Amino acid sequence: MYRRAFALSPFDPNLIQNFEDFEEQRLPGGLYANTKDGKFGGGPGKVVVERSHLSEERVEWGEFKLMRDEYPRDIRFEKFWLNSFTNITSWSPPDWEVEMEKRVDRCQVMEVRGSWKILWDDIPQFTRAKGCYLFLNDVSGETSSESPFEDYMNRI
Numbered sequence: 001m002y003r004r005a006f007a008l009s010p011f012d013p014n015l016i017q018n019f020e021d022f023e024e025q026r027l028p029g030g031l032y033a034n035t036k037d038g039k040f041g042g043g044p045g046k047v048v049v050e051r052s053h054l055s056e057e058r059v060e061w062g063e064f065k066l067m068r069d070e071y072p073r074d075i076r077f078e079k080f081w082l083n084s085f086t087n088i089t090s091w092s093p094p095d096w097e098v099e100m101e102k103r104v105d106r107c108q109v110m111e112v113r114g115s116w117k118i119l120w121d122d123i124p125q126f127t128r129a130k131g132c133y134l135f136l137n138d139v140s141g142e143t144s145s146e147s148p149f150e151d152y153m154n155r156i
Helices: 002-008 012-026 046-053 096-106 148-154
Strands: 051-057 064-068 079-083 106-114 116-121 134-135
Touching: 002 012, 096 116, 096 134
Parallel strands: none
Antiparallel strands: 051 064, 064 079, 106 116, 116 134
């Protein structure tokens, strides 16, 4: 809607003000904030994603990255989460338990050692390692991106 209006009247001060008000009201707490019913999403739009830079990335986060907007309208909304598979954004972090379940489901079991399963997560964005290992304890339900066998091997 705004694209068509700007194409017809790109310098209309009322249109510009209306668009800026709309953008501000899309932020959390605004009239048009999108919460996605508690699901991941409702973050900034495509323009903000394209101008943003990686703030932090961790292997245990899988496809999720913490991004930083270089030109936020409000400093409180400088950082946001990005799912690099779906390009869905959110102002709040993902539900890590739900995301870990999804991640375990997509992994391939490489080896079983006692109660531990060694899983391979072939996540394409990990260009350094071309994927990563994930460790799942079937008894406790614990998951880790760090090997539980490292400590054992160091003690021998």
